[in-house]
Amino acid sequence: MFDKVDLVFNYGGKWVLHPQVVYIKKQNHVWEGYDPDLLSYVDICNEYIEKLGFRVVKQLLVTGPSGRYFLVESDAGIRTLQSYLSSEFCVLQFFAVDESEDNVSAPNIIYHKEPCFVSVDVGTDCESGGEEDDDNEPVPDSEELELFRKEKKREVNEKLDRFLVLEKGMSFKDLDEAKRVVSHYAVSNKKGLKVDHSDNHRVRYKCDSGCPFVCLISEDNKNQGFKIKTLHLEHNCQPTFKNRRATQQALAHYFKNKVQNNPKYKVKDMRQDLDDQFSLNISASKMKRVKRLILEKLEGSYLDDFNRLEAYAQELRDSNPGTDVVINISKEALEQGKRRFLRMYVCFQALKSGWRGGLRPFIGLDGTFFKGKCREILLVALGQDSQKHFYPLAWAVVDRETSRTWKWFIQLLRNSLELADDEGLTLMSDMQKGLIDAVTHVLPKAHHRWCVRHIEAKWSKMWRGIEMKKLMWWSAWSTYEEEFHDQLNSIGVVSEQAVKYLLWYPADHWCRTYFDTVCKNFSVENNFTESFNKWILEARNKSIIKMLEDIRIKVYLFEYKGFVNLYAIS
Known part of the structure; x- marks a missing residue:
C-alpha cells in the first residue's frame, strides 16, 4: 500500500455525456497527504454534501490509472481502488453526480481491472528496422464513423x-x-x-x-x-x-428548452404547436402534467446554476482580463458547513474603459426582479453615451434590495470606475428601499436626482387630474428659480396642501433649477434604466447563469453595433 495520496474533489462543472463521458469547467477541493488506509466511501460523499454544496451524492466516480471513469458504489469499490495505488498513481480524482443531474454511464470499478504500467528495460539481439510496422494498427470503419x-x-x-x-x-x-x-x-x-x-x-x-x-x-x-x-x-x-x-417524458424533453426560456409558455400554445408540427392531438390534462414535469426538473437546474457560479465567475475573469467579478457567500451558512449564495457583482473591463473614455459623469441606478423560479433581484448601473442611449456599466444579483446590498453594490461600482473623487458625479434613481442612504454614505459628494415619475406616482394619489400633473411636471422642468416658484403658485391656487406635500421632496433632487451643470444632462426621469430592464426582460425569466450570459451577449452585440455605426458616421 502506498504511504500517502492526494484526494482531488472535482465540483462546480458539468457532465458532457456524448460522444464520450467527460467533466468540464470544474473546480477542485484537495485533501493533501491523506492516509490511503483511512479512505472511506461515506467520508468522501459527506465531503461533497457538507463542504461543496451537493444535496445528495447520487453517483460517485473516480478516474483509474488510464484516465477512464469508474463508479464507486461502496467501500468495496474503495478497496479495489486502493489496490491500484502506486508511485505513478497517487492522486485520486473524484467526481460526484448531484441529485438533479443525469446519471453517468460508467462501469463499476469492482468488476473491471485497470492495466498497471511498469517500467521495463528491454534488450534484444536483433537490429531494429528502419521503419515501424503499422499494419496492425486498427483502421476505423467508415460506417462506424458515420454513425x-x-x-x-x-x-x-x-x-x-x-x-x-x-x-x-x-x-x-x-x-x-x-x-x-x-x-x-x-x-x-x-x-x-x-x-x-x-x-x-x-x-x-x-x-x-x-x-x-x-x-x-x-x-x-x-x-x-x-x-x-x-x-x-x-x-x-x-x-x-x-x-x-407521445409520452410525458418524451414531450417534456421536446418542450424543455421552450419552457425554460419562457416559463409562461401556455398549455394551449404547447398543444397548438404539436398540432401544427405533427398533427398530434394531446389532451389538456396530459399537457399540464408535461409542463409540471418540466418545471420540476428545471427547479433542479436552477439550483445547479448556483453551484456552478464560482466556475462561471472564474471563466469571466480568465476570458476578460481586468473584469471585476465578486461573489459573496453567507458566513452563517459556512459555519454550518453549507454554501449559500448571497450576492454577485459583474463589471467588464471593456465597459470600464468606455466609461473612462469620455462618457458624461452621469449614472442611473435601478433594481428589478427576476421573473423565473429564482426570486433574486438584479441591480444595474447605466451611463449615457453621446446619443443619450443607455450604456451598461455594471450589474449585480442580490438576495434582497436593502440599504446593505445597495451600499455593497455602489462601493464596488466606485472601485471599478475609480470614482474616488465623486465631486461632479450625478446619480439618477427612483427612491428605492435603502438606496438614498447608500448613496449618501458611499458617494457623499455626488449629486443625487430622484425620478419625477416616481414622485408623481405618490403625489398624484392625493391630488388627481391632468391639470395638476401638468403643473407638477412644469415645476420639475423649470430652469430658473422664479419660474419654479410661479409653477408652485399655480399649484397653490388649487391646493396649498398640494404644494407642501410636493416640497416634502427636496427640490434640489428633482427640479432642473437646482441641478448641477457639470454632467450636461438635465433629465428628470429615470426612463433609460427602465428601458434596460425591458431590454433584458426575456433573460430575467431564466436561471442565473443563463440570465447573466444573455445579458453579457446582448451588451456585447449592443456595443459592437454602436461602434460599427460610429465608425460608419466618421
Whole structure:
C-alpha cells in the first residue's frame, strides 16, 4: 500500500455525456497527504454534501490509472481502488453526480481491472528496422464513423427532423435515451408504435397497425450502453393523430428548452404547436402534467446554476482580463458547513474603459426582479453615451434590495470606475428601499436626482387630474428659480396642501433649477434604466447563469453595433 495520496474533489462543472463521458469547467477541493488506509466511501460523499454544496451524492466516480471513469458504489469499490495505488498513481480524482443531474454511464470499478504500467528495460539481439510496422494498427470503419457523427448531432429541434430515421447499430447511453429517441421517431413520422416486449436489458417495438416494422434495442456486449440490433423500417399504415409514443417524458424533453426560456409558455400554445408540427392531438390534462414535469426538473437546474457560479465567475475573469467579478457567500451558512449564495457583482473591463473614455459623469441606478423560479433581484448601473442611449456599466444579483446590498453594490461600482473623487458625479434613481442612504454614505459628494415619475406616482394619489400633473411636471422642468416658484403658485391656487406635500421632496433632487451643470444632462426621469430592464426582460425569466450570459451577449452585440455605426458616421 502506498504511504500517502492526494484526494482531488472535482465540483462546480458539468457532465458532457456524448460522444464520450467527460467533466468540464470544474473546480477542485484537495485533501493533501491523506492516509490511503483511512479512505472511506461515506467520508468522501459527506465531503461533497457538507463542504461543496451537493444535496445528495447520487453517483460517485473516480478516474483509474488510464484516465477512464469508474463508479464507486461502496467501500468495496474503495478497496479495489486502493489496490491500484502506486508511485505513478497517487492522486485520486473524484467526481460526484448531484441529485438533479443525469446519471453517468460508467462501469463499476469492482468488476473491471485497470492495466498497471511498469517500467521495463528491454534488450534484444536483433537490429531494429528502419521503419515501424503499422499494419496492425486498427483502421476505423467508415460506417462506424458515420454513425458516430449522426449520434453527435442527435439534438431536439422544433420539427424533430433529426429523428426521422432510425439506423441499425445506432447506440444509446441507456435504455431511457433509446426509448426517448424511438418516441421522437414515432411522433416525427406520425407512426403508431407499441411495445412488444420490455425489461431492464431490452425493448422491442412493433407497429400498432400490424406493419412489418420491428425495432429491437438491447445491451451492447462490446461497448457500454445499448444499440439497435434488429430493425425493419417498412410501414404501410396511415398517419396516426393520437400517438401512444407521445409520452410525458418524451414531450417534456421536446418542450424543455421552450419552457425554460419562457416559463409562461401556455398549455394551449404547447398543444397548438404539436398540432401544427405533427398533427398530434394531446389532451389538456396530459399537457399540464408535461409542463409540471418540466418545471420540476428545471427547479433542479436552477439550483445547479448556483453551484456552478464560482466556475462561471472564474471563466469571466480568465476570458476578460481586468473584469471585476465578486461573489459573496453567507458566513452563517459556512459555519454550518453549507454554501449559500448571497450576492454577485459583474463589471467588464471593456465597459470600464468606455466609461473612462469620455462618457458624461452621469449614472442611473435601478433594481428589478427576476421573473423565473429564482426570486433574486438584479441591480444595474447605466451611463449615457453621446446619443443619450443607455450604456451598461455594471450589474449585480442580490438576495434582497436593502440599504446593505445597495451600499455593497455602489462601493464596488466606485472601485471599478475609480470614482474616488465623486465631486461632479450625478446619480439618477427612483427612491428605492435603502438606496438614498447608500448613496449618501458611499458617494457623499455626488449629486443625487430622484425620478419625477416616481414622485408623481405618490403625489398624484392625493391630488388627481391632468391639470395638476401638468403643473407638477412644469415645476420639475423649470430652469430658473422664479419660474419654479410661479409653477408652485399655480399649484397653490388649487391646493396649498398640494404644494407642501410636493416640497416634502427636496427640490434640489428633482427640479432642473437646482441641478448641477457639470454632467450636461438635465433629465428628470429615470426612463433609460427602465428601458434596460425591458431590454433584458426575456433573460430575467431564466436561471442565473443563463440570465447573466444573455445579458453579457446582448451588451456585447449592443456595443459592437454602436461602434460599427460610429465608425460608419466618421
